Amino acid sequence: MDKLKESSVLNSLFFNLLGFNTPVVYVENNMRDDVDFLQKEVKVSLSDQFETTVKPFQFLITKIREFYDFDMFNPFISAYFKKIVVLKESVSSIEELYIHLQEDIEIFKELNKIKHYLRQNNSDIYISHTNLFRLESVEKSDFQDYNFDSKYISEFLIDVSRTSNVYLHFWNKNKNALSKHLFDWINYAKKSPLIQEQEYNEFSKCYWDDLFVFNSKSIPNEDVEEILTCGKIVNIIRVLFEIEIVTNTDNPFDSGFLSNKNIEIIKYNRIVSYNDFFLRPIDYDKFTIRGRRYDLEMRFAALYSEKIEREINILYDVLFLRSYLLYKDIFDQITNSEFMDQKKFRELIKGFSNSNLYSFNSQVSSLSVYLLKLLNCQNKTPTDELFKNPIEGLAVDFHPKYLRYFISPKIFTELGIINRFLVNIFFVSQKLEDYLLNDTSVKSFSKLVYLLLNQIKSTEITRINFTDILEFQPKLKLQIKKLLNSYYLTNSEIFQEWAKLFSISFQYIELKESNQVVNEEEYYNKAMHIIKDIDILIEKYGDDNFIDFLKK
Structure with missing residues (x-):
C-alpha cells in the first residue's frame, strides 16, 4: 500500500513541479495573495508522513508558479519543463527525483535573487542594459x-x-x-x-x-x-x-x-x-572607438569639407562683409530717386543674389526697430517703423545646403543681426567718406561719425576653417557670441544709443543726397551727445572697444 501511495505522490509531484495542483499534492491556497510563495506550504492529502518527503521540493513547486510572470526566465523554465517530462519516464522514486533536480534548485535560487532585485527596484520589466x-x-x-x-x-x-x-x-x-x-x-x-x-x-x-x-x-x-x-x-x-x-x-x-x-x-x-x-x-x-571616430571624420572631410568650405566663404564674404565690393556695388546704385522706391530697390538686389546659397531681401522694419523689439526695450527709438532709406531694411537669407545641418535657427538669426548691423555701419561710413572727400561744406559731423564707424569696421573677424567636424561649430558659436558682445548688440541700453546714432546718420544722408541744406553743427552736437552716453554706458557694462580713441 505504501508503495502505491508513494507512486501516487511521485506522479503528483511531477504535475506540481510543472505548476499544477493535484488532489494528492497541492500548494495550499487559502492564504492571502500577498503572502510570499516561500511561506505557502505544499500539502499531501494521502498521509502526513509524505509531507516531510515532499518538503525538499517545496521551493521548486512554489517558484515555478511565481516565475510564470517573468518572460526573461523563459529559457530556464522551458529547459526545466523538458527535463521534468524526461524524468517522469525514467525516475522511479522520490529520492532519485530529488537528486536529479539539485542543479535546477540552484538555478531557481539564482533566478529568485534576480526577481527579488527587480521587485526591490520597482521594475516589472527586464532592461538588459540597466537593471541587472x-x-x-x-x-x-x-x-x-x-x-x-x-x-x-x-x-x-x-x-x-x-x-x-x-x-x-x-x-x-x-x-x-x-x-x-x-x-x-x-x-x-x-x-x-x-x-x-x-x-x-x-x-x-x-x-x-x-x-x-x-x-x-x-x-x-x-x-x-x-x-x-x-x-x-x-x-x-x-x-x-x-x-x-x-x-x-x-x-x-x-x-x-x-x-x-x-x-x-x-x-x-x-x-x-x-x-x-x-x-x-x-x-x-x-x-578602438576613438580610432573609428577618427576614421569617419577623415572620410567625411574627404567627401564634404571642400563643399562646406565654399559655404563658409559665403558666410564670411556676404554675412560678415568680407567681400565689401558686393555691397559697394549695391550702395553705389542707390540714387536719390530710389530712396523712396522700395519696389525698385527689391528688383535691384535680386541681381546680386545667389539663389543656391544666399539672397538679398528687404525687411519691413529697420535693424534698430527689429532688435530693440527683440531686446524688449520699452523706450521708443527715433527710427521710424517705415524707414526711408532702403539700406535700413537690407538683409540676407543664407540657405546653405550643408552648414544648415550644423547650425541652429538661433545661430542663423544672430548671423542676420550682425550682418544688418555691419551693412548699416559700412553704408553710412561709405557715404560719410564720400562727403568728406567731395563736399566743401562743414564736416564736423561727418568726420566724427566716420571715425567712430571706421573703428567698428576695424574689428577683426577671423575666418574659421572646417578642419574638424567637432570643432567648427563651437568655434563659430563662440565667435558670434563675441561679436554680438563686442558690438554691444545684446545690451538694450547701449543699442538704444546705437539706434539713435543710426537714425540721425540716415537723416543726415537723406538731406545730403537730396541736396538740402544741412546744419552740420546741429548734427555734430547730437552725435557727440549720443557718443558721450554710449561712453558712460560702456564704462558701466564693459570694455571700451570703440569710443576711447576719440578722447585722444
Whole structure:
C-alpha cells in the first residue's frame, strides 16, 4: 500500500513541479495573495508522513508558479519543463527525483535573487542594459586595439555565481545586445533602444547636435560622445549624399525621361553602393572607438569639407562683409530717386543674389526697430517703423545646403543681426567718406561719425576653417557670441544709443543726397551727445572697444 501511495505522490509531484495542483499534492491556497510563495506550504492529502518527503521540493513547486510572470526566465523554465517530462519516464522514486533536480534548485535560487532585485527596484520589466548590469570601462591605451568584450565588462548588481548558467546566460544576453546595438550604430547609424531619435525643431537646436540621444547609463560617460559621434557622422554622410542625388542636375536620372519610380530605384542603388564603398564595416574584433571616430571624420572631410568650405566663404564674404565690393556695388546704385522706391530697390538686389546659397531681401522694419523689439526695450527709438532709406531694411537669407545641418535657427538669426548691423555701419561710413572727400561744406559731423564707424569696421573677424567636424561649430558659436558682445548688440541700453546714432546718420544722408541744406553743427552736437552716453554706458557694462580713441 505504501508503495502505491508513494507512486501516487511521485506522479503528483511531477504535475506540481510543472505548476499544477493535484488532489494528492497541492500548494495550499487559502492564504492571502500577498503572502510570499516561500511561506505557502505544499500539502499531501494521502498521509502526513509524505509531507516531510515532499518538503525538499517545496521551493521548486512554489517558484515555478511565481516565475510564470517573468518572460526573461523563459529559457530556464522551458529547459526545466523538458527535463521534468524526461524524468517522469525514467525516475522511479522520490529520492532519485530529488537528486536529479539539485542543479535546477540552484538555478531557481539564482533566478529568485534576480526577481527579488527587480521587485526591490520597482521594475516589472527586464532592461538588459540597466537593471541587472553595470558596465565598467577597462583602461586601455588609445593606440591599443580591443573589441567590445574587453572594452566593456559586465558586472552583476546581485550576488550570483559568476560560473553559473544563469549568470552566463544573462551576461551573454546583455553583452550581445549591447555589442550589436553599438556595432550597428557605429557602422550604420542604426537606431535602437540604446540610441534613439528625438524631436529637435526648437529655435536653439540643430540637426547635428540634437537629433540623436543616448538612452542608457550603461556606457561610461567618457565614451558616450565618442560612440554618438561615430553614428552621427555615418548618418550625416548618408543624409547629405541622398540630398546630392536628388538635387544634382548632372545625374542622368534627373532627366524628365525617367519616372519617379525609376529615380527612387536608382537613388536606392546609388546609396547602397555608396555606403558599401565609403562605409565599409570596421573589423569587429579589432578597433578602438576613438580610432573609428577618427576614421569617419577623415572620410567625411574627404567627401564634404571642400563643399562646406565654399559655404563658409559665403558666410564670411556676404554675412560678415568680407567681400565689401558686393555691397559697394549695391550702395553705389542707390540714387536719390530710389530712396523712396522700395519696389525698385527689391528688383535691384535680386541681381546680386545667389539663389543656391544666399539672397538679398528687404525687411519691413529697420535693424534698430527689429532688435530693440527683440531686446524688449520699452523706450521708443527715433527710427521710424517705415524707414526711408532702403539700406535700413537690407538683409540676407543664407540657405546653405550643408552648414544648415550644423547650425541652429538661433545661430542663423544672430548671423542676420550682425550682418544688418555691419551693412548699416559700412553704408553710412561709405557715404560719410564720400562727403568728406567731395563736399566743401562743414564736416564736423561727418568726420566724427566716420571715425567712430571706421573703428567698428576695424574689428577683426577671423575666418574659421572646417578642419574638424567637432570643432567648427563651437568655434563659430563662440565667435558670434563675441561679436554680438563686442558690438554691444545684446545690451538694450547701449543699442538704444546705437539706434539713435543710426537714425540721425540716415537723416543726415537723406538731406545730403537730396541736396538740402544741412546744419552740420546741429548734427555734430547730437552725435557727440549720443557718443558721450554710449561712453558712460560702456564704462558701466564693459570694455571700451570703440569710443576711447576719440578722447585722444
